[in-house]
Amino acid sequence: MTTTPPVRDWATDYDIFDPAYIADPFSIWDELRNECPIAHSDRFGGSWLPTRYEDVVAMAHDIEHFSSRSISVVPPGQNEDTQLTAGLPPIGVDPPVHTWSRRLLLPWFSHRAVGQAEPATRELCRSLVDGIVAAGHGDAAAGYAQQIPVRVIAVILGVPQERSDDFTGWVRDVLEFAHDAERRKRGADALIEYFIEEIGKRRENPGDDLISELLRSEVDGEPVPDDHILGTAALTLIAGVDTTWSAIGSSLWHLATHPDDRRRLVEEPDLMPIAIEELLRAYSPVTMARIVASDTEVAGCPMHEGDRVLMNFPAANRDPDAFERADEVIIDRELNRHVAFGVGIHRCAGSNLARMELRVALTEWLERIPEFHIEDPDKVTWAGGQVRGPRNVPVVIP
Amino acid sequence: MKIYVDPDKCQGHNRCYALADTLFDVDDYGLATVVGDGTVPDELVAKAELAIANCPEHAIVLLEP
Numbered sequence: 001m002t003t004t005p006p007v008r009d010w011a012t013d014y015d016i017f018d019p020a021y022i023a024d025p026f027s028i029w030d031e032l033r034n035e036c037p038i039a040h041s042d043r044f045g046g047s048w049l050p051t052r053y054e055d056v057v058a059m060a061h062d063i064e065h066f067s068s069r070s071i072s073v074v075p076p077g078q079n080e081d082t083q084l085t086a087g088l089p090p091i092g093v094d095p096p097v098h099t100w101s102r103r104l105l106l107p108w109f110s111h112r113a114v115g116q117a118e119p120a121t122r123e124l125c126r127s128l129v130d131g132i133v134a135a136g137h138g139d140a141a142a143g144y145a146q147q148i149p150v151r152v153i154a155v156i157l158g159v160p161q162e163r164s165d166d167f168t169g170w171v172r173d174v175l176e177f178a179h180d181a182e183r184r185k186r187g188a189d190a191l192i193e194y195f196i197e198e199i200g201k202r203r204e205n206p207g208d209d210l211i212s213e214l215l216r217s218e219v220d221g222e223p224v225p226d227d228h229i230l231g232t233a234a235l236t237l238i239a240g241v242d243t244t245w246s247a248i249g250s251s252l253w254h255l256a257t258h259p260d261d262r263r264r265l266v267e268e269p270d271l272m273p274i275a276i277e278e279l280l281r282a283y284s285p286v287t288m289a290r291i292v293a294s295d296t297e298v299a300g301c302p303m304h305e306g307d308r309v310l311m312n313f314p315a316a317n318r319d320p321d322a323f324e325r326a327d328e329v330i331i332d333r334e335l336n337r338h339v340a341f342g343v344g345i346h347r348c349a350g351s352n353l354a355r356m357e358l359r360v361a362l363t364e365w366l367e368r369i370p371e372f373h374i375e376d377p378d379k380v381t382w383a384g385g386q387v388r389g390p391r392n393v394p395v396v397i398p
Numbered sequence: 399m400k401i402y403v404d405p406d407k408c409q410g411h412n413r414c415y416a417l418a419d420t421l422f423d424v425d426d427y428g429l430a431t432v433v434g435d436g437t438v439p440d441e442l443v444a445k446a447e448l449a450i451a452n453c454p455e456h457a458i459v460l461l462e463p
């Protein structure tokens with residue numbers, strides 16, 4: 001485990017893996033927005049951290065100056081990810097490759113496709129809730145939220161749900177422990193080796209899964225290159241696991257600690273779609289990165305070619321200039337132009353799936369467990385960095 | 399009221415469809431379009447306004463108030 005010195009000054013030395021940032025990034029963003037809305041740090045190879053909605057959205061739209069060729073909040077080390085020669089398309093590439101690679105992926109996450117995955121997701125949630133109800137207590141994060149998206153995405157990729165613990169472990173190594181170079185590389189290597197093997201198997205025995213479909217697809221009359229399929233398969237797993245599980249976990253943590261919101265949702269289940277958008281806004285899990293493609297300036301801040309910028313969607317969503325009472329969860333907030341799934345051409349391709357999972361997971365939980373509270377606040381743990389969310393939320397059913 | 403979805407701005411967030419599925423349609427790529435010619439029945443004006451206000455891309459254009 002890498003240890004880093006304490007942060008001296010958030011405007012010039014921030015560390016998004018610092019325990020204080022993971023525990024309460026909100027007050028740090030509020031302070032920065034007032035004093036230094038685009039912070040800089042030399043840590044992890046150096047990066048910029050915007051905190052205002054306006055700036056984050058402008059940069060996400062400015063694909064000319066902000067490239068997606070490297071999207072991890074910590075730059076990859078030397079000799080790392082060498083087998084991902086096509087990167088992680090489409091999120092980790094720019095047009096024109098982005099355009100066609102995204103088109104290959106989107107139908108798998110369309111409203112219609114996601115609707116087809118809903119019954120199985122509901123069954124899964126119900127069986128997990130059964131176990132928690134029977135025990136009278138459980139971990140809303142590790143025992144529920146963490147178990148759902150990985151199994152749903154496994155079906156889409158056509159990989160066995162029985163390997164869910166391995167998938168979860170690799171994804172955590174890559175995202176949650178990105179600041180630990182050794183652990184990150186170990187997770188990435190395992191994940192890549194796994195998908196190389198799976199792609200080979202699918203070539204021999206195609207199915208009706210995403211990997212098989214990519215193998216059948218063509219671009220400009222040519223088969224999609226193998227390294228491209230590898231990158232997209234790896235991305236689909238990485239992006240489909242930690243992110244949604246974090247959103248479900250944060251939402252359940254909120255409902256455990258805010259009985260008024262919880263009871264209102266139990267009494268008014270029709271409010272769920274609006275409530276989900278608010279929970280996504282307030283607890284946006286995902287921060288992506290961009291690389292400055294050519295020198296530019298944002299809000300008077302000079303950025304140079306090659307600089308890394310952390311697309312701080314979570315902070316944008318807490319900006320009081322963009323949202324009334326931005327620091328509060330208003331469970332029936334109707335005006336909510338949040339950017340939890342990003343904005344512009346890299347809008348999360350899986351956003352329909354994530355919303356469905358969040359809605360079904362919360363609905364099924366509240367239906368059977370309308371009353372619950374945190375067993376011991378000291379046992380609640382959070383992870384942060386590229387994806388922020390709770391890792392343990394032990395709850396008791398009274 | 400009459401509305402239109404700017405296809406150059408729409409990025410497939412599908413917020414409009416979630417808020418007002420009688421006014422919008424979405425295709426397999428997430429791209430939203432208005433149902434019919436975009437005329438909004440009086441009883442759905444509030445929903446249309448909500449969709450306009452929630453689109454992260456400001457892609458829903460008000461053609462006639």
